[in-house]
Every structure is written in structure tokens, then in C-alpha cells.
Amino acid sequence: MIEARYLRVLRAVAQSGSFSAAARELGCTQPAVSQQIKALEQAVGVPVVVRSGRTTRLTEAGEALHRHAAGILAGLTAAEEEVAAMAGLRAGRVRLVAFPSGSSSLVPHAVAEVRAAHPGVRVSLVEAEPPEAAAMLRAGDVEIALAFRYPSPSGARLGPAGDDWSDLVVRSLLDDRLVGLVPAGHPLAAAGRVGPVNVAELADEHWIAGCPQCRSHLVDLCESAGFTPLIEFATDDYPAVVGLVAAGLGVAVLPLLALEAVRLAGVAVLPLGPEACREVVALTLPDLVNVPAVDVTLGRLSRAALRISALRDTGASLGLPHTGA
Amino acid sequence: MIEARYLRVLRAVAQSGSFSAAARELGCTQPAVSQQIKALEQAVGVPVVVRSGRTTRLTEAGEALHRHAAGILAGLTAAEEEVAAMAGLRAGRVRLVAFPSGSSSLVPHAVAEVRAAHPGVRVSLVEAEPPEAAAMLRAGDVEIALAFRYPSPSGARLGPAGDDWSDLVVRSLLDDRLVGLVPAGHPLAAAGRVGPVNVAELADEHWIAGCPQCRSHLVDLCESAGFTPLIEFATDDYPAVVGLVAAGLGVAVLPLLALEAVRLAGVAVLPLGPEACREVVALTLPDLVNVPAVDVTLGRLSRAALRISALRDTGASLGLPHTGA
DNA sequence: TCGCATTATAAGGATTGCTTTGGGTTTCAC
DNA sequence: GTGAAACCCAAAGCAATCCTTATAATGCGA
Structure with a gap:
């Protein structure tokens, strides 16, 4: 030979x-x-x-x-x-899949930084909800999946809906607080009110839910508070949710990340308790963390997440109080 | 790497x-x-x-x-x-250089056999006298050089004219007897004569010499016999030598191999003593004997030489007595 | 949950590769 | 012609590599 x-x-x-x-x-x-x-x-x-x-x-x-x-x-x-x-990061390809609200704020910053620092690295993006995103990752369709998970009642932090992420590298990016959305002029949005709102105070409202995981978590959240929400609409189109709420058709609970790119007209934002949050994570395969382009993209995602967290903690975002996590 | x-x-x-x-x-x-x-x-x-x-x-x-x-x-x-x-001898190239009289008899048989046995092997041929042939071999212009050498008076068998072949592989092919050439009707060609002729019997003749090495060896041969030949013509064109002898312009000593392709008209061939001979050899470089195409060509050259020797020993060639070497 | 398949890891043994050392040969220069 | 330099080969020692066997861990399907 x-x-x-x-x-x-x-x-x-x-x-x-x-x-x-x-x-x-x-x-x-x-x-x-x-x-x-x-x-x-x-x-x-x-x-x-x-x-x-x-x-x-x-x-x-x-x-x-x-x-x-x-x-x-x-x-x-x-x-x-x-x-x-x-x-040497002069070339490379990183394919991202992100949940819809992640693409609007977290991903753009990170991708822009990667492209600026390493012009030869091409970053592509598709959108998918977490279960499908993890499947794409395992199937080799993407290198990084942005997903989120709600804390399960048992405290174990698995993937959503029975999806097991133990074979993946899970990189926690940020804790995304949930907020309540009520029509402007709603009693709970009174000016003098301070401190978080309890979900139980919205037990009698009509509800507008988001994606399946969000809806599932909403149900869990409400049942922990002692009631079952009356869900009349369900859509993962966040501007549509805001519009429905503004029209007085119901109330909603949405993650802050989802609201960053939505014009909040005719609605009031209610802070909820610290237990109302979701964890945004980046998923990848163990072998891929050694791929420089993947590694640097993960790093920039972390940095972008830190930036968003810092903005929130200083109250610069949406005028909300500190999370105090 | x-x-x-x-x-x-x-x-x-x-x-x-x-x-x-x-x-x-x-x-x-x-x-x-x-x-x-x-x-x-x-x-x-x-x-x-x-x-x-x-x-x-x-x-x-x-x-x-x-x-x-x-x-x-x-x-x-x-x-x-x-x-x-x-x-595997399905391809290959062997470049031969041979002295002129070698090309006419020895080489054609060998080359034809090589081509028949291994059609993919290409054998090419150029002609040159031994010193130049060895130089071409050392320069990498050919893989095999056909040359000859006369036994030196001291008995050492080096290459001709001071050329040292100790760095080459010398494969002896055949001992080429020398014969005298006199005009038809010359006294030494009388019918009753048997046994070899002594060169000294030609001391008073005019001589026709061949190539430089042959001429040099002729002088040595004659001086060993006690006289210095009077050389009036020198040419390595063997038909021309025969023609000159036939015209009565002198006598000559030629190797048998050189006469095989020459029509002997008007001349008589005299057998000489066993000391009158030259050794025909194939030369190559040590590294090249391991090249299959070179090796097989050398083998066929040996076989062709054996065939010629056998023909001579049975007296089938030129009607001469056995060499008895 | 059990069994089969795949992969990683560790250790042993053999092969390979590189270097150093020494010797023979060729070539060039004086 | 003789000495010096350059080149190559051969042998020995050492290190690295590679392959194997054996074992453990993990993943997948029945």
C-alpha cells in the first residue's frame, strides 16, 4: 500500500x-x-x-x-x-434551528457577532419548536438547536414533553421570565399596584395560549394555582396574541423573549412570580462542541443571552422590576 | 500530516x-x-x-x-x-543501445521474443560504440547497453580503451570468434588447408581495420604475433570492409557476429586461433536488474546469444570448424 | 427489561520509523 | 595521486505507532 x-x-x-x-x-x-x-x-x-x-x-x-x-x-x-x-475559523458552516421567539432577539445578535468576527463562517437558521429541533439535531440536520424548557413539577429539568436531552450537550443561556398580558385598563393593571401578580387572580378570565409546550405549561401553572384555565384561542403567533388581548378577548401568559419584537399596544404587562419562567438553552451533540465554528457560535449565543439578561436586570427592558433570580 | x-x-x-x-x-x-x-x-x-x-x-x-x-x-x-x-510486465520501457553489429543479429531475436511474450513492454534501440554506450547507460539514457571487449594482454577483462565497468553489471553473452578475411584466391585460402591460420602469416599484407577498439585490438594481436600491421583503410562499415578485401586492397580481421548480415562475395574466410576473440556483453546498472522489464530483456538477450553460439558450434554458420572453446 | 450491537478504553506485543554510528565509494581539488 | 568532502548503505538502539485482545459502558430494539 x-x-x-x-x-x-x-x-x-x-x-x-x-x-x-x-x-x-x-x-x-x-x-x-x-x-x-x-x-x-x-x-x-x-x-x-x-x-x-x-x-x-x-x-x-x-x-x-x-x-x-x-x-x-x-x-x-x-x-x-x-x-x-x-x-482556524476562516471557513465553516453552522446550521441553527431556533424556536420562533428565539430567532427574533437572541439569535440575530449572536449570528451578527459571529459573522463580524469570522466572515468565513456561514451561519444558517431555520425555525422549529423544541421537540422537532432536538430531532433535527439528532438527525444531523443542524449543529445547534435553540430550545427551551419549563421547570417540571418534580423539579427535574428534562426536555419538554418527555423529550430526554441526556444524550445532548445542554448549554443554559438565560432564564426567560413569563409575564401576564391583560387588556389596557384591566383592574390588575391599576397604577398603584406593586409586586408580582398571582395567576390565581386571573382564574376567571378567558385565556389565549401559545405553542403546545407553552399551553401545557400554562395549564400546569394554573392548576398549581388551583384552577383550570379556560383556553379559547391558541396560536404561536405572538403579535396575534397581543392583538387578541388588546381586543379584550382574553388574557395570556407569554415569555418576555417573545415580546421583545412585538409592539405592545392596548395591553398591560403584569409581572408574575419567579416560579413563572422558562429556561432557554442551546443544544448540540457532544462531538460538535469540539468543532470551532460550533463552539464560537455557542459562545456568542451565551454572550447575547448575558446581554439580554443584563438589560432586564437594569430594568431597561419593558420597564419591569428586577427578576431577582 | x-x-x-x-x-x-x-x-x-x-x-x-x-x-x-x-x-x-x-x-x-x-x-x-x-x-x-x-x-x-x-x-x-x-x-x-x-x-x-x-x-x-x-x-x-x-x-x-x-x-x-x-x-x-x-x-x-x-x-x-x-x-x-x-x-507484472504488462507495461514498461527498455531502452537499448547496441554496437552496430550487435543490432543486426543478437538484438532482433531478443527484442522480438520480449515483444511476443510481453506486448506491453516497449523496447527501443539506438546504436553506439561501447564507450559511448556505457556513457549513455551511466547518464540514464538507456537501461541496457550491448558492448564488447577484447581480452587485454594482462588477462584482466576491463571495458575497452580504459573504460572501467566495475560499477556496472556485466552479463557475458557470448564469445565472438574473430576470423581473417582475404581475397578469394589468396594462397592461405587454398583448399587443402586445415586448422587455424596464424596472424603472423599475414604480416606482409595491407590491412583494413574496423572501429577504433577493433583497430586497437588488431594492433595488439599482430604485435603479439611479432609484427605491426600496415593499416591502410579504417571503417566500421562491415560491408565496405568485405568489399575492400574482395577488391584485393588488403586483408582484415572481423568478428563473426559482424559478418552474419554481410554477403561474403569474393572473399575467403580464414579461421584464427582461439585467442582471437571478443566477448560480447550486456551492461546495465545494478539497480536496474531488479526492474522486471530490464531483467526479462537481459534474459532474452542471453537466450539469443546461446542460440547463436549453438548454431556456430554445430557448424551451421559460415561452414567453419567448431570453436571448441 | 433483557439481549444484541456498537463504541471507548486499557494493556500487551509486534512492527515500524527515526536517529546515531561506522564504513565504503565517488568526486573534486590541490 | 593523494586528501578532503559528499554521498550512500548497514547495523544498532530507542521511541513512537499500530494492531490486537479483553473489558467496560452505552444505545437500541424486542
Whole structure:
């Protein structure tokens, strides 16, 4: 079996015209070159060099190998270069899948930073709800999945709806507080009110729910508060939720992240207790954390999440009180 | 440094979809595949495979390497195949240089046999006198040189005219007897004469000499017999020598091999003593005897020489008595 | 939940590769 | 012709690599 090493040595010998010069060119000793040539000759079964006096030339077989070696070694260096570009973040591809409200705030900042720092790295994005996102990750369709999970009643933090993330790398990005949404002028939105609102105070309202996980968590939340919500609408289109609430058709509980890109007209935002939150995480496969492009993207996602958390903690976002988590 | 071995393993993994299957395909054990992949990943600095559950896929870097591997491995197998063809005598090139009288009888038989037995082997031929032929061999212009040498007075058998063949492989092909050439009707060509003629009997004749080496040897031969030949013509064109002798312009001493392709009209051939001979040899470089095409050509040259010797020993050639060497 | 399949890890053994050392040969210069 | 330099080979020692076997851990399907 011809090894690439043999061809490198052969090329050096052909170029330099002697074993010693080839050894200097390759940065090794002359016996090493001699042995490599001998190994190559044993591998192919015919002599490749012919020595006459002090001069060293290639045999016909050696010339044939040398001719092929040019393309083979060029292909090898091209392959090395291409992969080295990925290792050096001069190239690479990162495919993201994110839940819809994550794409509007968290992802854009992170992607923009990655693209600015490493223009050769291409980041693509599709949207999917957490269960499907994890499936895409496991299927190899994406490298990073942005998902979220609500704290389960038992306290264990698995993925949503029975999805087990124990085979994934789970990187916690931020705790996304939930807020209540009521029509402007609603009694609970009175000016003098301070402190979080208890969900039980909305027990008699009509409800507008979001995506399936959110709806499921809403039910859990309300039942913990002692009632079952009367859900009349369900849509994962957050501007639509805001519109429905503003129209007085019901109340809603939405994560803050979902509201960042929505114009809040005709609604009042009610702070809820600290137990009303969801955890936003980035998921990836264990092997992929060693891929530089994936690693740097995860890092930028963390930074973007920290930025959002910091904004909230200083009250700059939506004028809400500190979460105090 | 990426080795070809890594790419073979990577390709097997990509094709089979698992390490174990790749190991079976490659004829080795699964840990070997695992280690090779790890070595490859360490060489390029990026993961090349990503394992999710039971399935194994390639990363972007792995795909890039796999893409390059196709061409690289194809080039390697093409190189192996081309050299294997030379090793298997399905291809190859042998360049011969021969002295003129060797080309007319010895070489054609041998070349024809080589071509018949191994149609893929190309044998080419140029003509040159021994000193130049050896120089061409050392310069790498030919693989085999056909030359001859006369026994030196001291008994050492070096190359002609001070040329040292100790760095070459000298393969003795045949002992080429020398014969005297006199005009038809010359007294020494009388019918009753038996046994070899002594050169001294031609001391008073005018001489026609051949190539420089032959001329030099002729002088040695005559001086050993006690006289200095009066050389009036010198040409390495053997038909011309015969013509000059037939015209009565002198006598000559020529090797038998040189006469095989010459029509002997108007001349008489005189047998000389056994000391009047030259050795026809095939020369090559030590490294080249391991080249199959060169080796088989040398073998056929030996066989052709044996055939010529056998013809002479049975008296089938020129009607001369046995050499009894 | 059990059983089969796959992978990772560790250790042993063998092979390979590289270097150093020494010797023979060729070539060039004085 | 002789000395010096360059080149190559051969052998020995050492280190690294590779492959194997054996074992443990994990994942998947019945």
C-alpha cells in the first residue's frame, strides 16, 4: 500500500537529486530517506530510483509515481488547507434551528457577532419548536438547536414533553421570565399596584395560549394555582396574541423573549412570580462542541443571552422590576 | 500530516456508517478504526465524525476530507496500478543501445521474443560504440547497453580503451570468434588447408581495420604475433570492409557476429586461433536488474546469444570448424 | 427489561520509523 | 595521486505507532 509519506520523500528525492539533499529538505536524516525509498520499492515491487555514481535518478516506475504524486499531494494539501480553514475559523458552516421567539432577539445578535468576527463562517437558521429541533439535531440536520424548557413539577429539568436531552450537550443561556398580558385598563393593571401578580387572580378570565409546550405549561401553572384555565384561542403567533388581548378577548401568559419584537399596544404587562419562567438553552451533540465554528457560535449565543439578561436586570427592558433570580 | 491510511478508514466509515462495519470492510478490528479516526482528528484539529445514538455521520470537515479522499485515493490506486503493470510486465520501457553489429543479429531475436511474450513492454534501440554506450547507460539514457571487449594482454577483462565497468553489471553473452578475411584466391585460402591460420602469416599484407577498439585490438594481436600491421583503410562499415578485401586492397580481421548480415562475395574466410576473440556483453546498472522489464530483456538477450553460439558450434554458420572453446 | 450491537478504553506485543554510528565509494581539488 | 568532502548503505538502539485482545459502558430494539 502506497502511503503519502512515501510520495513526499520520492518527490523530494526527485527534486533535489540526492537522498541527503532530500533529507535536508524534509527535515530528517539521510537514512530515513533511504529507508522510506526502500519501503516504497518494497510496496510497489520495483525499484524507483537508480543510482549511478553520485547522481540519483528515477526509474520509469519512479517517474510514473512522481507524475501521480503531483496530483495526489496537491489533493492532500488542498484537503489539509480546507480543513485547516475550518479549524482556524476562516471557513465553516453552522446550521441553527431556533424556536420562533428565539430567532427574533437572541439569535440575530449572536449570528451578527459571529459573522463580524469570522466572515468565513456561514451561519444558517431555520425555525422549529423544541421537540422537532432536538430531532433535527439528532438527525444531523443542524449543529445547534435553540430550545427551551419549563421547570417540571418534580423539579427535574428534562426536555419538554418527555423529550430526554441526556444524550445532548445542554448549554443554559438565560432564564426567560413569563409575564401576564391583560387588556389596557384591566383592574390588575391599576397604577398603584406593586409586586408580582398571582395567576390565581386571573382564574376567571378567558385565556389565549401559545405553542403546545407553552399551553401545557400554562395549564400546569394554573392548576398549581388551583384552577383550570379556560383556553379559547391558541396560536404561536405572538403579535396575534397581543392583538387578541388588546381586543379584550382574553388574557395570556407569554415569555418576555417573545415580546421583545412585538409592539405592545392596548395591553398591560403584569409581572408574575419567579416560579413563572422558562429556561432557554442551546443544544448540540457532544462531538460538535469540539468543532470551532460550533463552539464560537455557542459562545456568542451565551454572550447575547448575558446581554439580554443584563438589560432586564437594569430594568431597561419593558420597564419591569428586577427578576431577582 | 494527513496519511492515505486515514482517508481509507474515513471512506470506509462514511460508506458503512459505523466503525464496526468499516473495520469489517477493511479487514481489521474495530478499535483500530477508532484509533485511526482519532489520529486523523488530531492531525487536522477538528472532529470528522459525529455520533448521535447508533448512527455515525461525518462533520463538515469530515465531508470535506471525504470529498477530497475520492480523488486522492483514486490517484493512489491509479499509481499503484500503473506501477503494478510494470512489475507484472504488462507495461514498461527498455531502452537499448547496441554496437552496430550487435543490432543486426543478437538484438532482433531478443527484442522480438520480449515483444511476443510481453506486448506491453516497449523496447527501443539506438546504436553506439561501447564507450559511448556505457556513457549513455551511466547518464540514464538507456537501461541496457550491448558492448564488447577484447581480452587485454594482462588477462584482466576491463571495458575497452580504459573504460572501467566495475560499477556496472556485466552479463557475458557470448564469445565472438574473430576470423581473417582475404581475397578469394589468396594462397592461405587454398583448399587443402586445415586448422587455424596464424596472424603472423599475414604480416606482409595491407590491412583494413574496423572501429577504433577493433583497430586497437588488431594492433595488439599482430604485435603479439611479432609484427605491426600496415593499416591502410579504417571503417566500421562491415560491408565496405568485405568489399575492400574482395577488391584485393588488403586483408582484415572481423568478428563473426559482424559478418552474419554481410554477403561474403569474393572473399575467403580464414579461421584464427582461439585467442582471437571478443566477448560480447550486456551492461546495465545494478539497480536496474531488479526492474522486471530490464531483467526479462537481459534474459532474452542471453537466450539469443546461446542460440547463436549453438548454431556456430554445430557448424551451421559460415561452414567453419567448431570453436571448441 | 433483557439481549444484541456498537463504541471507548486499557494493556500487551509486534512492527515500524527515526536517529546515531561506522564504513565504503565517488568526486573534486590541490 | 593523494586528501578532503559528499554521498550512500548497514547495523544498532530507542521511541513512537499500530494492531490486537479483553473489558467496560452505552444505545437500541424486542
